[in-house]
Amino acid sequence: MSLALIIDTEAWRTHLRNFAEEAPGLVPVAKGNGYGYGLERLAQETSLLAQHRQTVDTLAVGTQPEIAKVRAGGWEGDVVVLTPWSRHDGEQVLHDERVISTIARLDDLDAARQANPRARVVLELMTSMRRHGLTVDELPRVAERLGELQVEGWTIHLPMVAADRLGEARALAAGALATRRAPLWLSHLTAQEYDTLRAEVSVATRLRVGTKLWLGAPRTRRTTARVLDMHPVRRGERIGYWQRRMPTDGWVVVVSGGTANGIALEAPTSAATLRQRAITLATGSLEAAGFALSPYTVAGKKRFFVEPPHMQSSLVFLPGAGSVAIGDELPVQVRLTTVTVDEIRG
Structure with missing residues (x-):
């Protein structure tokens, strides 16, 4: 008496491989209910993608508890947690060498450095989404606080629809890179926008994708x-x-x-x-x-x-x-x- 999801596995995996080929720096996103497939299944599929294309070396999750689920699914590579770390979350994750934590507030940047001066972090910039992020005005103070933190990059989470999404990404990237040269982690750019920005900057770029990757081939x-x-x-x-x-x-x-x-x-x-x-x-x-x-x-x-x-x-x-x-x-x-x-x- 079940509600069933029936997959044409080979066709789906062909889509995943093709998507990875066309998105240099791809970071698959596995969060929530795993887009209907379950987090463990997405971890398995990401491991297969990594075997096919070795540049797929990081998996993004939404929250800290999801780390254990993708590990249970067999993912052994790096995991980046998209929800910003807070000092209320505990320090254990900051000591995991295979986990990259997102930092979106100055106070939490200070707390993370005190908890583990060598923690791996990405720094989130405030976009027109107005959800999380460090503002451009705060960037000079960010530079003063980084110490020996391992900054894996700047993360820019853009809206689905915007008048000039690429222009917004350009402006934020310029401010961030003037503060600290580090890779750019981007969300919700089209393939053309991503390729354009990637060609304009002299740092590595990562493209985080969930829906278009896992649910992009409805047939x-x-x-x-x-x-x-x-x-x-x-x-x-x-x-x-x-x-x-x-x-x-x-x-x-x-x-x-x-x-x-x-x-x-x-x-x-x-x-x-x-x-x-x-x-x-x-x-x-x-x-x-x-x-x-x-x-x-x-x-x-x-x-x-x-x-x-x-x-x-x-x-x-x-x-x-x-x-x-x-x-x-x-x-x-x-x-x-x-x-x-x-x-x-x-």
């Missing part, structure tokens, strides 16, 4: 759910936890996958165009009326939830005579960064 995977049960219902009949009335005759189809898997978990919309906003508005109006479209495709169409998903299963409504059977596998469209599947095949 290499599919996600399915299983029909667990189905029951005929008549118009007006009340069913489910919340005893909602059925709009017409049809079938209640019980499918695998629920809140424990992240089914129907939504993030704030990133809709930018009028069309995207109109779709969001229309979908929201349907939900307000009690009709929420599910991610499950039954008999060739996405169907509406009968009610909010249960913990490990969901109820969807199929009007008419019904054309599925218990045990059938159904396509389910999910955001892999927010969903935990029960099994991975491939």
Whole structure:
């Protein structure tokens, strides 16, 4: 009764190898739920990439606890932790010679140097993201505080969309390199932007990539759910936890996958165009009326939830005579960064 991620492994690995070939200085990012594949699996795939292309020597994780998970997956190379280190995090990680910690505040730079004067660090610059980072005005004070810290580079985490993302990266890189010559670690540049900047600077560059690497070849995977049960219902009949009335005759189809898997978990919309906003508005109006479209495709169409998903299963409504059977596998469209599947095949 599982929610399954099915991978065409050879095609996926071909995509990963091709991506690595076209991105000099690639640093794969493995964080959170491992983009649906799991952190251990991404660690294994990064090890294979490193065998194919020896310049893949570092894996990025989001938080300190994720270090143990990628090590359990077999990754033996360097690990860079993207969430900035804080003196509240403990000092142990600063003494691990295979871990590179991110520093984004002057106070934490002082604390890291006191904890281990030779700790390996990357220094994060504040971008228009306004999430973490040292400002350009703080750079003179950064230079005074570095001491013997092993500065592995400057990290620039750019927004997904910006009027002049390359211009922002150029300006920040110039300020950073005037303070300390060290490699540039970059996120969210296009391949063309990255190549342009790489040709302009005289230091090594690293490109951190997560989504476009692991999820960049959608035809290499599919996600399915299983029909667990189905029951005929008549118009007006009340069913489910919340005893909602059925709009017409049809079938209640019980499918695998629920809140424990992240089914129907939504993030704030990133809709930018009028069309995207109109779709969001229309979908929201349907939900307000009690009709929420599910991610499950039954008999060739996405169907509406009968009610909010249960913990490990969901109820969807199929009007008419019904054309599925218990045990059938159904396509389910999910955001892999927010969903935990029960099994991975491939």
